[in-house]
Amino acid sequence: MKTITLLATIVMLVAFTSCAGSAVEPGGAEPSATASASSPGGAEPSATATAVEPGGAEPSATVSASFEFKYRDAIVVAGDTLESFTDAVGEPNGVFDSPGCAFGEHDSIVYYSGIELSCYRIGGVDYILEIILKDDSVRTPENIFIGSLESDVRNAYGDSPDIDSAGLIKYVRGNVSLRFVLESGTVVEIAYYDEEPLS
Numbered sequence: 001m002k003t004i005t006l007l008a009t010i011v012m013l014v015a016f017t018s019c020a021g022s023a024v025e026p027g028g029a030e031p032s033a034t035a036s037a038s039s040p041g042g043a044e045p046s047a048t049a050t051a052v053e054p055g056g057a058e059p060s061a062t063v064s065a066s067f068e069f070k071y072r073d074a075i076v077v078a079g080d081t082l083e084s085f086t087d088a089v090g091e092p093n094g095v096f097d098s099p100g101c102a103f104g105e106h107d108s109i110v111y112y113s114g115i116e117l118s119c120y121r122i123g124g125v126d127y128i129l130e131i132i133l134k135d136d137s138v139r140t141p142e143n144i145f146i147g148s149l150e151s152d153v154r155n156a157y158g159d160s161p162d163i164d165s166a167g168l169i170k171y172v173r174g175n176v177s178l179r180f181v182l183e184s185g186t187v188v189e190i191a192y193y194d195e196e197p198l199s
Contacts, residue, residue: 066174069131069192070141071115078176078194082119082126084112092117104198114138122198131199133190140178140190148187153180 066077074088082125086092089112096109106121114137118130139145142156152161153169157178160169167182175196 005102066176067171067178067192068141071112071138076128076131078128078131078192079197082117082128084129085117116198120197127194129194131192144180144187144190145185146190150182150185150187153182153187 094111104120104122116132136146169180180189185196
């Protein structure tokens with residue numbers, strides 16, 4: 001399982017770095033490996049994506065047309081514009097830019113505390129292709145986080161018809177998939193992915 005996760009990470013990095021990308025933080029500084037987010041005005045942001053804690057509130061009874069992710073007080077869906085997200089939550093900790101290799105005119109990885117946004121540009125507009133939850137400081141609205149058990153995922157989302165032998169559980173709602181990578185029955189990565197990116 002670690003091999004698959006490592007391989008996927010390497011493929012993504014090669015795609016971005018082979019396009020001669022560069023990492024830049026707001027103000028032109030190189031991003032640090034352990035950047036911490038601060039909101040405009042210097043206040044530390046809320047570290048959790050939702051207000052629920054492990055063992056806390058039950059999942060919402062309402063179901064949206066696509067999987068949504070709540071970060072700070074903003075709702076984001078893979079496929080949204082990056083501008084709508086940054087307008088709602090502020091500037092990122094850092095950005096890795098490269099000429100468009102995978103999609104569109106330009107590719108980037110945008111770093112916030114606990115998450116990464118993989119983006120592409122079409123017609124001068126940046127779109128969010130993937131939202132990756134990087135640590136247990138953020139969680140899905142159904143209260144699943146890095147470190148949750150496979151049984152927690154299945155209790156929250158049901159049995160998925162899209163399960164592969166490598167430990168990837170995939171749920172699809174509308175044009176967005178929600179993917180959980182498991183190692184030894186524990187969630188090690190969570191990603192929301194736009195299944196129908198613009199071209």
